[in-house]
Amino acid sequence: MAVLGSTIHLERRRYAKILYVIVPLAALVLQAWLPRVVGQYAWFDLPLIVTVYFALGRRSPVQGTIMGAIMGIFEDALTHRPIGINGIAKTVVGFLAASVGVRIAVENQAIRLFLNFLLSLLSSAIVVFIYHFLLGLDLKWRWFTEVYSAIGNSLVAMVLFPVLDRLQVRD
Amino acid sequence: MESFFSRYRNLVVLLAILMVQIIGLAVQVRRTSDGRSTADTRDPASVRLIRLWAVGLVSPPEKAAHSTKMGIVGMWQNYIDLRHVREQNAQLQEQLDRLRLAQASLLEDARQGQRLQALLDFQHRYIYSTLAAQAIGSSGNLQSHLFYLDKGSNSGLKPDMAVITAEGIVGKVRDVFSSTAQVLMINDQTSGAGVILESTRIRGILTGNASGQLEIVGILADERIKPGERVLTAGGDLIYPRGLPVGEVDKVVRDPDRDAFIIVMVKPYAHLDRLDEVLVITDIQTRLSPKDQQDIATSEAVKGEEAQAIKDQLKASEIMAEHLPGLIDPALPPEQQPLLDNSNPTPVAHPPQALHPDRFTPGSNDAAKAGTSTGESQSQPDSLKPVVKAPAKPQPKSDTTAPAVPGTQKDQ
Numbered sequence: 326m327a328v329l330g331s332t333i334h335l336e337r338r339r340y341a342k343i344l345y346v347i348v349p350l351a352a353l354v355l356q357a358w359l360p361r362v363v364g365q366y367a368w369f370d371l372p373l374i375v376t377v378y379f380a381l382g383r384r385s386p387v388q389g390t391i392m393g394a395i396m397g398i399f400e401d402a403l404t405h406r407p408i409g410i411n412g413i414a415k416t417v418v419g420f421l422a423a424s425v426g427v428r429i430a431v432e433n434q435a436i437r438l439f440l441n442f443l444l445s446l447l448s449s450a451i452v453v454f455i456y457h458f459l460l461g462l463d464l465k466w467r468w469f470t471e472v473y474s475a476i477g478n479s480l481v482a483m484v485l486f487p488v489l490d491r492l493q494v495r496d
Numbered sequence: 497m498e499s500f501f502s503r504y505r506n507l508v509v510l511l512a513i514l515m516v517q518i519i520g521l522a523v524q525v526r527r528t529s530d531g532r533s534t535a536d537t538r539d540p541a542s543v544r545l546i547r548l549w550a551v552g553l554v555s556p557p558e559k560a561a562h563s564t565k566m567g568i569v570g571m572w573q574n575y576i577d578l579r580h581v582r583e584q585n586a587q588l589q590e591q592l593d594r595l596r597l598a599q600a601s602l603l604e605d606a607r608q609g610q611r612l613q614a615l616l617d618f619q620h621r622y623i624y625s626t627l628a629a630q631a632i633g634s635s636g637n638l639q640s641h642l643f644y645l646d647k648g649s650n651s652g653l654k655p656d657m658a659v660i661t662a663e664g665i666v667g668k669v670r671d672v673f674s675s676t677a678q679v680l681m682i683n684d685q686t687s688g689a690g691v692i693l694e695s696t697r698i699r700g701i702l703t704g705n706a707s708g709q710l711e712i713v714g715i716l717a718d719e720r721i722k723p724g725e726r727v728l729t730a731g732g733d734l735i736y737p738r739g740l741p742v743g744e745v746d747k748v749v750r751d752p753d754r755d756a757f758i759i760v761m762v763k764p765y766a767h768l769d770r771l772d773e774v775l776v777i778t779d780i781q782t783r784l785s786p787k788d789q790q791d792i793a794t795s796e797a798v799k800g801e802e803a804q805a806i807k808d809q810l811k812a813s814e815i816m817a818e819h820l821p822g823l824i825d826p827a828l829p830p831e832q833q834p835l836l837d838n839s840n841p842t843p844v845a846h847p848p849q850a851l852h853p854d855r856f857t858p859g860s861n862d863a864a865k866a867g868t869s870t871g872e873s874q875s876q877p878d879s880l881k882p883v884v885k886a887p888a889k890p891q892p893k894s895d896t897t898a899p900a901v902p903g904t905q906k907d908q
Binding site for chain 1: 505506509510513514517518520521524525532533534535543546547549550551553554557558561562631632633634635636637638639640642643644670671678680684685686705706707708769770771
C-alpha cells in the first residue's frame with residue numbers, strides 16, 4: 326500500500342513561478358516546430374505531457390484544469406480547427422491527472438508513464454467524441470495513430486519527467 | 497452556499513471551464529442547408545483574436561529556431577560542402593540550354609492554343625508574380641495539416657493564394673497575420689482542389705485522408721486510370737492556375753462508401769512533410785510576366801542561333817556535294833542513279849593481280865566456288881543455298897563496258 330496515500334500526507338511539488346510560463350511555452354513552440362523536422366512521425370503531444378506532469382506534481386485539480394484548458398486552447402489556436410476541441414480534452418486530462426495525483430503517490434516513474442499513456446488515449450477519445458457526436462463534423466481518424474501517439478507520449482515522458490523533476494524547488 | 501462552492505470547488509471550476517469552451521465551439525460550428533455540420537472557413541473576431549495571440553506567442557521563437565537552423569545549413573552548404581559545384585553548374589547550364597530549346601519549340605503550339613482559346617473566348621491565366629517564403633512551423637497536430645510562413649500581410653499575402661514549389665502544388669493561404677501566414681496543405685481532410693488526369697483527362701477533386709495521403713474522390717470506376725499517370729491542376733477552383741503538377745497516380749481503390757466510384761491515391765510531387773522554401777502565387781494575369789517574356793525571348797534567340805548554325809552546316813554540305821562526285825543524285829529517278837548505271841564512265845578500282853596466286857587469291861577457291869565446303873549444301877534446294885559473293889575479277893583499267901562493283905554481283 327505504499328503507492329496509495331491520503332491527500333494529507335502526499336507532498337505538493339513546488340517550482341519557480343517562471344517555469345509555469347517557460348515550460349508550457351517551450352512545449353507549445355516545440356510541438357509546432359518539431360513536426361517540421363521529424364515529418365509525419367510526430368507521434369507526440371508535448372503540451373499534453375507537460376499538463377500531465379504539472380497536474381500530477383502539483384496535485385491541484387483546479388490548477389491542472391486551468392493549465393490543461395490553456396494548453397489545449399493554444400494548441401487549437403495554431404490549427405485551423407474550431408478552438409476548444411483540444412481545450413476540452415486537456416481540461417479533462419488535467420483535472421483527472423491532478424485528481425489521481427491527490428490519491429496516488431506518483432513518484433514512481435512507471436506509474437507516471439502508465440498514467441501518461443492512459444490519459445493520452447483518453448484525450449484522443451475525447452477529441453474524436455467532440456468531433457463526431459458533439460459537433461457532428463466529418464473527421465476520418467485511425468485508432469492505431471492514436472495508439473502510436475500514446476506510446477510516443479510515454480517515451481517522451483520517460484525522458485522529460487526526470488529532467489523536469491530536477492527543476493522543482495526543494496526545502 | 498459558501499460551503500457548497502468550497503466543497504465542490506474543483507468540480508465547479510471544471511464544469512465552468514468546460515461550459516465556456518462548449519459555448520465557444522457552438523459559435524464556431526454551424527449547420528448547412530443539407531443538415532450537415534461544418535466549421536466556418538472564416539473565423540469570428542473573437543476566435544481570430546485567440547489565434548492571433550497564439551501565433552504571436554509561438555511565431556517569434558519558431559522564427560528564431562528556423563533562422564538558426566537555416567544559418568547552420570547555409571554555412572555548411574555555402575562554405576563547406578562545395579564539392580562538385582562546377583560540374584553541377586555545367587550540367588545545369590546544359591540542362592537550361594536544352595530546356596530553352598524545348599520551350600521555344602513548344603512556344604508555337606502554345607501560341608496556336610492561345611489563338612484558339614481567344615476564338616473560344618477563353619482566358620488562360622498565367623502565374624504573373626510569386627513571392628518566396630520560408631516555412632517556419634506547423635500546427636503540431638496530426639489532424640491539422642497546415643504550416644506557417646515567415647511572411648504575412650506586410651509582404652502582400654492574402655487568403656486563398658496558391659502555394660507551390662518547383663515540384664508541385666502545396667496548398668493555399670488560409671489565414672494571414674501581419675508577419676506570418678497560415679497555409680492549409682492539400683493533404684488536409686478539409687482541403688480541396690480541382691485536378692485532372694493528364695492522359696485520360698478525367699477530372700476529380702483532390703483532398704487528404706486520415707493518414708495525410710492525397711486522394712482524388714468523385715470519380716466513376718474507369719479502367720484507363722493506371723499508376724504513374726500524372727495529375728495536374730484543372731484550374732476550375734479559382735485558386736490554383738491550370739496545368740500545375742500535383743503528383744502521379746499511386747494506386748486505385750474502390751470507394752467503400754459508394755459502389756460505382758473509385759478513389760485514386762496520389763503520390764505528391766512536392767515533399768509535403770519536408771517543406772522549407774515555397775512560392776506563393778501573388779498575382780495571376782492573362783498575359784505572361786515580363787520575366788517569362790524575357791525567358792521566351794532568350795529561348796527564341798538561342799533557337800535562332802541553333803537554327804542558323806544548322807543552316808550554315810547544310811549550306812557547307814551542299815557546297816561540298818557540288819565539288820565531289822555523288823553516288824546518289826536526288827534529281828534522278830532510282831533506275832538512273834549513277835550507282836546502278838552500267839554506263840557510268842567512272843572506272844571502279846580493282847585489286848591488283850597477284851604475282852603468286854595461292855588458295856586465298858580471289859577466284860582460286862574452288863570449293864567455295866562449287867559450294868562444296870559442307871556436304872549439306874549440295875542437298876539443299878537452290879532457295880536455301882547461301883549466296884556466295886565472289887570478288888570481282890581483275891580487269892584492265894581500260895575495260896569500261898562491264899564494270900564489276902564489289903558486292904553487287906552474284907556469282908554465276
